[in-house]
Amino acid sequence: MKLASQKDFFSGMMFTIVGVSFAVGATNFTVGEAARMGPGYFPLMLGILLAFLGVVITATSFRSKAPDGDPIGAIAWRPLCFILGANLAFGALLVGFPPVGLPAMGLIVAIYGLVIISGFARPNSSIKESLILATILAVGSYGAFVYMLNLQFPVWPAFLTA
Structure with missing residues (x-):
């Protein structure tokens, strides 16, 4: 086949x-x-x-719809690396990464890091658009998780709240 x-x-x-x-x-x-x-x-x-x-x-996938088949294209390395990196950075910023001395930075900083890094996955990305989106997402996340659901986790970096 x-x-x-x-x-x-x-x-x-x-x-x-x-x-x-x-x-x-x-x-x-x-x-x-x-x-x-x-x-x-x-x-x-x-x-x-x-x-x-x-x-x-x-x-x-074995049904014949194209004479030569539908081949897989090239791997999009740029979006793959930036999106994976953004998620890893979000986790590291949210809870900290002690092996390199990174303290927990909290939800707001982690969301800004996530959105700004993942924005570079798109060619011709704009930092202004990323900042606007990050602000909307941070406000919405704060409202949903901290205000409405009363979840207890760090929102701001520890050195700002101490």
């Missing part, structure tokens, strides 16, 4: 692998049953659903 779409094949395989991994990992917790769900029930069902979706997508 010849692949009609490499994109569908590999994305289906990725969904299947992630789904099976979640389902297997969920068995480490008490699963329970539908009437009395345990902590592993939702990840197990989500993993099974994701694996099933992956199998369906993989199977449809």
